[in-house]
Amino acid sequence: MKVLNCLSLLLILVYFQNCSEPSSGGIGDQPTSGNDTDYNKLRINRANSLIDPEFEHRADFIYPTNPNSATDVVVLIHGGGGEKHQFANSLGFKNENDPDYNFETPNYRQEYLDSHNLAFVFVQGFNRESQPQAYTWDNTIMVSGHDDKELLKRLASYLRNTEGFNKVFLMGHSMGGSMTNRMWCEASAHFDGFGSSAGPMSPTVFDSCNPETYKPYIHVTGLNDRIIQLVEQRIGGSTINHHDDEFLELDSVTRLAGGEAFVHPTPEFKNELVSYPQRVDWVCGETTNAPARIPDSFSWHTEIYSQCGGKIKMMLLKDKDHCTGGEGGTYKCDIPLTTLGTTDHLDRFIEFFNENR
Numbered sequence: 001m002k003v004l005n006c007l008s009l010l011l012i013l014v015y016f017q018n019c020s021e022p023s024s025g026g027i028g029d030q031p032t033s034g035n036d037t038d039y040n041k042l043r044i045n046r047a048n049s050l051i052d053p054e055f056e057h058r059a060d061f062i063y064p065t066n067p068n069s070a071t072d073v074v075v076l077i078h079g080g081g082g083e084k085h086q087f088a089n090s091l092g093f094k095n096e097n098d099p100d101y102n103f104e105t106p107n108y109r110q111e112y113l114d115s116h117n118l119a120f121v122f123v124q125g126f127n128r129e130s131q132p133q134a135y136t137w138d139n140t141i142m143v144s145g146h147d148d149k150e151l152l153k154r155l156a157s158y159l160r161n162t163e164g165f166n167k168v169f170l171m172g173h174s175m176g177g178s179m180t181n182r183m184w185c186e187a188s189a190h191f192d193g194f195g196s197s198a199g200p201m202s203p204t205v206f207d208s209c210n211p212e213t214y215k216p217y218i219h220v221t222g223l224n225d226r227i228i229q230l231v232e233q234r235i236g237g238s239t240i241n242h243h244d245d246e247f248l249e250l251d252s253v254t255r256l257a258g259g260e261a262f263v264h265p266t267p268e269f270k271n272e273l274v275s276y277p278q279r280v281d282w283v284c285g286e287t288t289n290a291p292a293r294i295p296d297s298f299s300w301h302t303e304i305y306s307q308c309g310g311k312i313k314m315m316l317l318k319d320k321d322h323c324t325g326g327e328g329g330t331y332k333c334d335i336p337l338t339t340l341g342t343t344d345h346l347d348r349f350i351e352f353f354n355e356n357r
Helices: 006-013 083-090 109-115 148-161 175-186 203-208 252-261 272-282 344-355
Strands: 047-050 059-062 072-077 118-123 168-173 193-197 215-222 292-294 302-307 312-317
Touching: 059 072, 059 083, 072 083, 072 148, 072 175, 072 292, 083 118, 109 118, 118 148, 148 168, 148 175, 168 175, 175 203, 193 312, 193 344, 215 272, 215 344, 272 302, 272 312
Parallel strands: 072 118, 072 168, 168 193, 193 215, 215 312
Antiparallel strands: 047 059, 059 118, 292 302, 302 312
C-alpha cells in the first residue's frame, strides 16, 4: 500500500535539502578563454540552462553587474527533494519561491552579488525514475541515478577554464551538504573551498576519504536538528540526545518518503560534531580548540571551532533545526537555520569563502 503520494513526498522532502524550453548545447569542458576575456559578454545571466549534453541537469547562472577578473563563483546545491529556485529563496537570495528569474528588474538580491563580487550557480539535482520527486545527489546516502561527481567536476572546469573564474566554491544543504562532503573527499582539486549546511558525510565516504589536496571546509548545523536525529525521534516524539554519538540516523518518516532513493544502511551519517577533530588532524595535525561562543558564554547562540589557520571551521547554532527556510510548524523546520527575510545563513558561508579567497 502506498503511504505517501507524490505531493506528500515533495512536502516532506523539500526541506531536506520548472521547466522552460531547453537551451541549445551544454557547457562541457572547453579550452581556456585567455587573459583578454570580455567578462560582461562571456558571463551572461541565464536560467534553467543545460549544464552538459551528457547530463539532464540544469542550472541558474547569476552574475554581478560588472564581473571582472577578481570575480569568484559559488556553486550551490539543494537538499533532497528540493529544487534550485526553492533553495535560492530559502537562503534569502531569491525574493520569490518560483522558478522564474527577472534579470531586468531583479527578483533576487543583485546587490548581494555586487557587494561580494561573486557569481552564483544554483544547480538542479535529479531523481531516479522510481522516485520522481526525490531530487537529490549521488552522495552514497541517496542516489539520483546520475554521476553527480562527474557533473560537478565538469561544471567547475567550465567555470574555471571557459568563463575564467579564479576561485570556484561548492556549498550544499542537507543531501547537498553530504554531496559536498563527498566532493571534498574525492574531488577536492576541482574546487577552492567547500561548505556543508546540515549535511554530514556518510560513514562509507568517511572511511574511504582521501582528498587529493586539503581545501578549506566549513560545516554549519543546528543543534536542534531532528531530520538527522540529534535531539528527537519524529515517530513517538521522544526526547533523545545523540550529540556525542559517532553515527546519526535519518528520521524514519523522511527515509520512508524517499523510498528507493535512500540506499545507505542505517546509520546513514557520520556525526560531524564527533568527526570534526579527525578532519582537523588530517588537514594540519592540530587538536581542536575550545569553542568560541558568540556573543558570550552565558547567552550564546553560536559556537565556533576554527582550526588550521581558519581553513577548517565548524559552527553550531543553538536551538536551530535542520532547514534553511520554512514557516512555523512546517515539517521539522519550525526553527530553521535561516532567519526568514534575511541572508544570515548564506552569510556564514560567504564570509568563510571570502576569508579563503
